[in-house]
Amino acid sequence: MGSTQRNVTAALTAALLWAFAFPAPAAVKPASELLLVTGRYSLFGLCGLYVLCRGRRQLRLMPMRRILFGLYIGFVGYFVFYICVSYSATMGSGFITAVIVGSSPITIAVAGNFAEKRMSWSELVAPVLLILSGLTLLSAVDFIHEGPSDRAHDSLLGILLAIMAMLTWSYFVVRNAQSQRTWETKPDPKIWAALVAMGAGGASMVLLPFAIATTPEETFSPYPLFKIIAWCVFLGVIGSWWGTYIWVKAAQGIPVPLVGPLLATETIFGAIMSLPAERRTPTWTEVGGALFILAGIAVYMAFDVKNSRSRGDGAGAEQKPDASDVPAAT
Template identity: 35%
Template sequence: MLIGILAGLATGALWGLSFVAPRAVAPFSALELSVARYLLFGVVCVLLMVDARFRPLGLTRRQLLTGFGLGMLGYFGYFLAISYAVLLAGAVVPPLIAGTAPVVLAVVGNLREPAVRWRRLLLPLGLVAAGLVVVNAAGLGEAGPADSGAMLAGIGLAVVSLAVWVVYGLINAAVLRGEGAPSALRWTGLQGLGAGTASLLALPFMLPGASPAAGGEDVLRFVTWVLVMGAVVSWFGTYCWVVASRLLPLALSGQLIVAETVFGLGYGLAYEHRLPTSPELVGTLLQLVGVALAVAIFARRAGPGRPVTPEPGIP
């Protein structure tokens, strides 16, 4: 169990970097980081396919197309949306909105196949909503007219990234729970190819906006972040999550997803060299408690053999 807990925490620590990386690579843009990161991710997957265990063999045509498309949408699309959300809305709001994904997935599943009475979800969903309202209301209240527009745009992009996560999660879970489900290594590799292809398609849009003002230190920092995000966060982070999901009881592994939000908030605040404000702290605690309660409720109802959240997840 200790190995599973460490793997789950490592996943949160790695995926949380997605909430600070777009700001850390300035003057390079979030699009440039997204293209370079997932191009490298695709290359890593291709290199690993020298070993047959990583190749998408034995998959149906539908699985191949689905996995490839999920890589383009769930990896490249999600990171691009959340990157610009962080740049526009700051360090706190995007991680909190994205952190509701496990609850949203569970609620959507409950709408399709009722498993939990809605009255049992009133408290956790109320806490999640209250936390988001407290943080967003405080941020908008302190912002000027221009900053308010940027923050609203960032909130909107964070909601878009959440929607991408939910669509990805539902389709991904359906494939991994269906007949003839692919192994985690092959499924991750296939999606890496999709993410790498999306990067190639976006490359022409990046080149005209290349950063001419970048100096030697800027380039070195950008390359370092690309290596970390492409090779470590994308591939190894997903692998750690698969390990955690298989070694831990469902209730515990589901709640460990919240670690991504916690690490993301911590990284963002550290980057801004500040402590959270009182509304940010209160709102964050309300949401984290609400997410943990909701995941625990669904986990107890689902039992040990039915995962609440899909695996592998989105880095």
């Protein structure tokens, strides 16, 4: 029991570290979103490069197609994903972005059900309808309070980017899980995590000079510069790399029914932390939309836990594919 409590605490710690990604774009202003993304993942990629250098013997044993695939899903699942999150959070709201991205378990379930049916399609109807109701309500927030305006249109574009982030992350999780199951021999988790990190880091290193060149000059004043560097170090090294390590270690001892809810806390933490960064409180419309989405996730998890028990899945079978099969973090 004590071991389980320690693992749950560790998993919550990892979720909290990952959640800082949502308030970060507002917190680093006037730095650009691109500078935050490229700075964060350049450091994340350097962590991956260090691991690959130490494990070069294992890396040489991997087929080139697997190495390229690892780099590819790292680019899509991390770099492209966080580009969408960052611009969504600043054009709309980090709170709304976190809530929408938090609905990804439903899109993952729908996509995964086509490849490997885990539950009846009828069981997904209620969660999907609740999620869609929540997204509709969140999309109408600024139109309800302000009417058609540039701010409202920016917010709507921010929501579309958040949906893109949700779909991108879902694609990453499903493709990664499918590939791991089809390979006869799984790659070493540390080496695979490092490849994924390099996929995100490689693109970031290429674009970092452009991000610096297009960043507003006031960013390079002492305090804004310190702020963006501190956030990049925290997100890239502490959040992405160490948060992943903490999760992977903890996930090995977490009972199946707890894994989904623990992962869901990441976006809950992110939504809560985004509000102080934006210096506001949520509107009732936002609260209503968030509750619809949380209800949809809860209904889905209830069905998933029931199906897991009926199949007699072993502990850890329902771990997030990028955290059990492959160390990863948002």
